Amino acid sequence: DGGITQSPKYLFRKEGQNVTLSCEQNLNHDAMYWYRQDPGQGLRLIYYSQIVNDFQKGDIAEGYSVSREKKESFPLTVTSAQKNPTAFYLCASSMRATETYEQYFGPGTRLTVT
Amino acid sequence: AQSVTQLDSHVSVSEGTPVLLRCNYSSSYSPSLFWYVQHPNKGLQLLLKYTSAATLVKGINGFEAEFKKSETSFHLTKPSAHMSDAAEYFCVVSVPSNDYKLSFGAGTTVTVRA
Numbered sequence: 001d002g003g004i005t006q007s008p009k010y011l012f013r014k015e016g017q018n019v020t021l022s023c024e025q026n027l028n029h030d031a032m033y034w035y036r037q038d039p040g041q042g043l044r045l046i047y048y049s050q051i052v053n054d055f056q057k058g059d060i061a062e063g064y065s066v067s068r069e070k071k072e073s074f075p076l077t078v079t080s081a082q083k084n085p086t087a088f089y090l091c092a093s094s095m096r097a098t099e100t101y102e103q104y105f106g107p108g109t110r111l112t113v114t
Numbered sequence: 115a116q117s118v119t120q121l122d123s124h125v126s127v128s129e130g131t132p133v134l135l136r137c138n139y140s141s142s143y144s145p146s147l148f149w150y151v152q153h154p155n156k157g158l159q160l161l162l163k164y165t166s167a168a169t170l171v172k173g174i175n176g177f178e179a180e181f182k183k184s185e186t187s188f189h190l191t192k193p194s195a196h197m198s199d200a201a202e203y204f205c206v207v208s209v210p211s212n213d214y215k216l217s218f219g220a221g222t223t224v225t226v227r228a
Contacts, residue, residue: 004157040220041221042204042221043204045215090157102148102160104160105150105159106157108157
């Protein structure tokens with residue numbers, strides 16, 4: 001079954017703790033993305049990666065970090081520096097990072113920080 | 115830079131009646147345009163995409179959209195709403211000059227009345 005998996009579905013953390021969200025894809029896609037979604041808003045790009053061992057900041061990268069050591073995996077770490085981390089996080093992938101290739105989305109992880 | 119505006123934040127229809135979700139975009143280049151649907155606490159699913167081929171695009175679940183360059187619009191329609199169409203819908207644009215980013219509208223929430 002091809003697709004994108006994100007785990008866990010729900011995550012709870014205390015303020016001041018770093019937390020890592022998992023994203024795995026078996027679609028053989030080159031490009032992977034992390035988005036943040038807040039109520040009533042569209043998606044905002046956090047980080048993206050076009051190839052293994054390379055990634056770029058998106059629009060709201062502050063307080064987040066990523067790695068891309070394998071083509072299939074693109075984990076996102078929400079650090080304690082992120083001032084408002086509670087949100088719904090979506091991972092996506094596309095065949096290439098060009099405009100004609102649609103992005104496929106995972107089911108999301110809802111992070112709550114108290 | 116490109117941007118997208120969804121003209122209605124909320125649309126309510128009766129089951130069996132037509133659905134119209136309005137989207138305008140701005141772009142200096144020929145855009146690619148997408149409509150995605152998101153059910154509560156789920157990831158986004160691609161409904162359809164326009165990439166400079168036919169201006170009337172048919173998607174999944176009976177949805178279609180028409181690209182009108184003169185009006186810079188990409189409205190989504192469905193002739194007969196079903197209860198399962200209740201969800202949030204996002205209009206998305208991407209352009210060649212910004213080849214890694216999708217720009218998302220703020221979303222339109224669709225409610226279907228029995």
